[in-house]
Amino acid sequence: MQAAPPTCTGGKVQPVLLCLSHLRWDFVFQRPQHLMTRAAQDHEVIFFEEPLEAPIPQPRLDFSMQPGGVLRAVPVLPHGLDEAASAAAQRALLDGLLAERAGRPLVAWFYTPMALAFADHLRPDVTIYDCMDELSAFRGAPPAMLAMEQRLLDRADQVFTGGRSLFEAKRDRHRRVHCFPSSIDTAHFGRARDALAEPAALAGIPHPRIGFFGVIDERMDLALVAAFAALRPEMHLIMLGPVVKIDPASLPQGPNLHWLGGRRYDELPDYLAHWDLGFMPFALNESTRFISPTKTPEFLAAGLPVISTPVVDVVRDYGEAGLVEIVESAAELAEQADALLARPRAPFLARVDQQLAKNSWDMTWARMAALLRVPEAAPVAAKAKGVAHV
Incomplete structure (x- = not known):
């Protein structure tokens, strides 16, 4: 399936919100899904998942539009790629995706620091680290997780945490850490x-x-x-x-x-x-x-x-x-x-x-959105004059 065209509102294209997630959209409906469906009301949200492998000759992106207006993008890679080749393939797929949206404000919203392996070259207008779990403590966590998280903290504009304990663990590691505990529909x-x-x-x-x-x-x-x-x-x-x-x-x-x-x-x-x-x-x-x-x-x-x-x-x-x-x-x-x-x-x-x-997910998203400070999107007629965020 091809990606949906840029969304327009009142003659202006919406900002792009690129969500880089370690969780699959259809796994369990939780924090990322709640927030991204609300973000999609005034952003073009792209939910970029971890890759799948398939017996294919070339990497590709599989797209599907989810209820609520979120565009799900799943990298599908040939079997047998090593770590470096996998990262390079995902970077190329991501660059192609964002090149189609050049000139529009970009928010990079990270749920996993490991996404920096293929996304560290991006220069978004706003970088968010929404830390919903201490992923380094989970079974099977990559050894590089802690170092990658520090890299993400060094470049993030805002850090959100999924609870008070996480807030207390992160608040001395970044100048702008905000506690947003689990909400409710x-x-x-x-x-x-x-x-x-x-x-x-x-x-x-x-x-x-x-x-x-x-x-x-x-x-x-x-x-x-x-x-x-x-x-x-x-x-x-x-x-x-x-x-x-x-x-x-x-x-x-x-x-x-x-x-x-x-x-x-x-x-x-x-x-x-x-x-x-x-x-x-x-x-x-x-x-x-x-x-x-x-x-x-x-x-x-x-x-x-x-x-x-x-x-x-x-x-x-x-x-x-x-x-x-x-x-x-x-x-x-x-x-x-x-x-x-x-x-x-x-x-x-x-x-x-x-x-x-x-509390509610609507309230939580409204408070988060107020911290994004995304630049105003360019008029539709001028969007081709911009540059890719790569």
Whole structure:
């Protein structure tokens, strides 16, 4: 598919926002997708993903227009390229993409410092580092990650962080660091409070149902999940999400454990509407030290009481406010599940709604956009006079 033509608004082409992401658009709908769909209201957003390999003679870019107006660009490279050849191929593809948009203001929005391997030659009008995770702590992180991050911090105009812990870790490393914790699409997840049809995958699973949704990887405490399931065999644990970076055979099994795989973002309220509690059984390790799970406010917007292990940002942002119960063991988890199932919901939901009204992805994007300071786009008739941002 060919790239869409430049978008025009009121006789002017929109600025280009190039999002360089380590996450695929269709993997899990989370922070990048929320922000980029909002950015697309007044930018031409190009979501440039990590490459795929295929038995092809020459590198190419595969394009697809996503709901919300984001142009997804996926580099497809021939099998067997080494690291240097892969970076060179991606650089050439990126240069061709931006040459078609020469003369327009450019925002380079990085989610991964490793994108500098093919994008360090760009000279955008604004460079943003949106640090949503401490990627260097994740399993399989490239050894060069920390050095590449320092290079990105040295050139970034603004640094955004996905939570308070990340903000505290980065604030002394750049002159302009801003904390933008996980936000919420309250209307979307609030649908779960309505009488929605039960998904077929839940049919026949008894209540009470305790649910998790998200990526299932090294950040999940599988021993805790297994111990809780054994302590409360009458409670059924519904686990939604793709399994990555861990062996699926390592997932604990039992008659009350249901690993249902990934679900689309638009399906999630249908599932949450038929759960009794939400839980976040995160392991406490290097990969969870700085996380600020987006699912925390999403569970709450859906009207579900939530139990979590003591992830720092969850404790500070929700546990101390009495909105999420914090536990450290399977025994505590079982005890809190019993208590929450018996607790009246109305007072809890009133406090939840008061808290959630203070934030949203719309508010977060508006605050971020105010920090971009993108130069005014050139008139359409003059756009050919500009130069490529390469």
